Amino acid sequence: MTPILDVEALTRIHGPGCPACLEVTGPAHDTNICRHCGSVVAVADASLRLHKGEVLGIMGESGSGKSSLVRMLYFDDKPTSGRAIFHDGGRAHELFALNEAQQLRLRDTRMGMVYQNPALGLNFDISAGGNIAERLLMSDEMSYRAIRAKATALLARTEVPPARMDELPRNFSGGMQQRVQIARALSTGAPLLFLDEVTTGLDLSVQARILDLILELQEVTGVSMLVVTHDLGVVRHLTTRTIVMKTGRIIEAGLTDQILEDPQAAYTQQLVSSAL
Amino acid sequence: MTDPILSVRDLGKGFHIHDRDKHVPAAEGVSFDLGPGRLAALVGPSGAGKSSLLKAIYRTYVPSSGQALYRTAAGDVVDLATAPETAITALRRAEIGFVTQFLHCLPRLSTLDVVARPLLQQGVARAAAHDKAARMLAALAIPQQLWDATPATFSGGERQRVNIARSFTQGGRLMLLDEPTASLDPVSRERVCAMIEAAKAGGVAMVGIFHDMGVVDRLADVRIEVRRKAFGDAA
Numbered sequence: 001m002t003p004i005l006d007v008e009a010l011t012r013i014h015g016p017g018c019p020a021c022l023e024v025t026g027p028a029h030d031t032n033i034c035r036h037c038g039s040v041v042a043v044a045d046a047s048l049r050l051h052k053g054e055v056l057g058i059m060g061e062s063g064s065g066k067s068s069l070v071r072m073l074y075f076d077d078k079p080t081s082g083r084a085i086f087h088d089g090g091r092a093h094e095l096f097a098l099n100e101a102q103q104l105r106l107r108d109t110r111m112g113m114v115y116q117n118p119a120l121g122l123n124f125d126i127s128a129g130g131n132i133a134e135r136l137l138m139s140d141e142m143s144y145r146a147i148r149a150k151a152t153a154l155l156a157r158t159e160v161p162p163a164r165m166d167e168l169p170r171n172f173s174g175g176m177q178q179r180v181q182i183a184r185a186l187s188t189g190a191p192l193l194f195l196d197e198v199t200t201g202l203d204l205s206v207q208a209r210i211l212d213l214i215l216e217l218q219e220v221t222g223v224s225m226l227v228v229t230h231d232l233g234v235v236r237h238l239t240t241r242t243i244v245m246k247t248g249r250i251i252e253a254g255l256t257d258q259i260l261e262d263p264q265a266a267y268t269q270q271l272v273s274s275a276l
Numbered sequence: 277m278t279d280p281i282l283s284v285r286d287l288g289k290g291f292h293i294h295d296r297d298k299h300v301p302a303a304e305g306v307s308f309d310l311g312p313g314r315l316a317a318l319v320g321p322s323g324a325g326k327s328s329l330l331k332a333i334y335r336t337y338v339p340s341s342g343q344a345l346y347r348t349a350a351g352d353v354v355d356l357a358t359a360p361e362t363a364i365t366a367l368r369r370a371e372i373g374f375v376t377q378f379l380h381c382l383p384r385l386s387t388l389d390v391v392a393r394p395l396l397q398q399g400v401a402r403a404a405a406h407d408k409a410a411r412m413l414a415a416l417a418i419p420q421q422l423w424d425a426t427p428a429t430f431s432g433g434e435r436q437r438v439n440i441a442r443s444f445t446q447g448g449r450l451m452l453l454d455e456p457t458a459s460l461d462p463v464s465r466e467r468v469c470a471m472i473e474a475a476k477a478g479g480v481a482m483v484g485i486f487h488d489m490g491v492v493d494r495l496a497d498v499r500i501e502v503r504r505k506a507f508g509d510a511a
Contacts (some may be wrong), residue, residue: 001362051362212384219397240365255335255361262337266294273295 001051003087004192004224005073010046010082012068015039017080025247027267032063032247042068044248046082052191053222057239057256059229061271065248066228070194073226074113075103086110088191108138112185112223116197118177121184122169128155128180129165132187139188154183158213175206179213186217196228211237232275236260244268279347280309281450281481282333286342287357289328290505301505302328305342308500312449315472315482317496324502326485330452332357333483334374335364346372349449369398373451375443377436377458387413387430387438388423394446405445412441416467433460437468444471451475453484457491469494 013021018037025032025041032041043065050056058066071077073084073095084095088110095103115121122131132151152162158179164172169180178198185193195214199207215238218225227238235242235256242259244252244267252265263269286305293300303325310316318326331337333344335356344356349371354363368374385393388409395405413423416437422430427438440456453472457465465488472495476482486492492499 001366054362208384241361253361254338255364257336258338261331262291264292264338269294 001054003049004052004054005048005050005087005226006085007046007048007069007073008083008085010069010072010084011044011080012042012065012072012077013039013044013080014042026249027246027251030247032065041248043072043079046245046248046250048243048250048253050192050224050226052224054241055218055225055227055239057227057229057235057242058245059232059235059242059259059271060245061230063247064245066245067196068248069245070113070196070226070228074111074194075107076113086192108135109188110190110192112188112190112193114178114181114185114193114195114198116200118169118174118181121181122177124168124170126168127166128160128169128172131169131180132184135184135187150187151183154187155180157217158183158186159209173206174202175210178202178210182210182213182217186221186223189221191223193223193225194228195225197230199234200229200231214238232260232272244271278311280311281347282310282483283345284308284310284333284342285345287329287332287339287344288341288505289325289332289337290340301325303332304503304505306500306502307342308498310450310481310483310498312479312481313476314497315476315484315495316498316500317492318483318485318502319492319499320502324504326502327454329502330374330454330483330485334368334372334452335359336374346450369394371449373443373446373448375440375451375453375456377455385426386424387418387427390427390438391442391445394442398446409441409445412445413438415471416441417464433464436460437464440468440471444475447475447480449480451480451482453482453486455485455487458487465491 016037017039018034020036021034021039021041022044024035026044034041046069058069060066068077072079079096086093086095093106113121129151132154133147136147136150152165155165156162160176160179160183169177199210202210211234229235239256242254242256243250244259244265246267252268259268260272263272285307288305289302291300291302306329308316318329320326328337332339333356339357342357346354346356348354388406391409391413392405395408396402418434418437427435436459457468460468469491
């Protein structure tokens, strides 16, 4: 299997930081707050490899650092230390060594993100179709007609009625907003997608249809995905491998069925046994 | 004699429950060799750890001891107990199948899609995958009127047959069978046994658990006694 993303020792500390930060935080101390300097260790020493066409789950409770991790990879936040290599079409981009313009270009054309909160991933002041057009424009698609046709096709594929493409997404239901976000994220044919709690807060029936849609699009496009979730059902449904995080650290990684049926770490056992 | 497809060496399983700081033994180590077209039946009383061993070979459980050396179609020998997850994923997709008593499937897919799905994931064209799925469903006597419906609405026995149809549609070189004939009526059981015999004749190696000793007598080439390790023994 070919790697598409290699993350090496990624660390993010909010606050001044001190030499003791990493030693006095983490699962063994059950905290991510450094007692010496008060800094918050959001992510510490996180390494992972994502392969082409693979769907990798990142599981953990609120505050475990799972969202912080993907946000850095999508350039929403800057790491304190560590590296990430994005292997894209024969080129290896060292993500945090690029300048801002290069980072934005990668983010706009070669990566996609679907946030839990659609307000983060969409511009609520322009139409659903406009949201997709905006991203297509960034990838140099220029003709109005071509953009409109592509936006229509993408929305149809994510089951947003074409009749509503000129409406503002703020008027849409939560499920429909997520569909527009997914269409926008996929619009440029990016090989790497980040999904951050995409179904959290949606009705169960809507959740199921969104997950089916994601699975189907993944199989058709072969896009690689990092799926952040606290929901064991999402992990079971979408992913083949899963990483478990706690207080900023990766504490366990394995095949998803193994993580769910034979978890090794004490914390993962607790997490799995607390499922309803 | 041909080389074995699977060589199990002292493979055992226990669970460490951190919450209670307790070690729960599941299965004492077993060893056996399995060649193409052969079926090894795991036998032993309920709770002896037969299913645990099967799951340890498939790596749904992390083995506590021993090796499960699998010879791939390409001729490499892989220890399933320790191979990287990506290697296991690739083998599961193309070479190693698992049949459970219980069907975990999306309640929103049609029966035909459920059965064809593993082939579609292998990249087989839709028409060919559906064709093979249809033949398997027919062989297991699932009425054609039900193929469009979701198996979620089926009876236990029908679901189990859908599950078996899916696993045998996917095929592979090694199949792990966890009570594939439990809760089936005699006619269906006969069909499943015939399907297992056909797969054996085609060279598929199998490890199976059957609660029905008549089925063991009929299908098994070798019996592996499984015993639960006594509590208090070292892991």
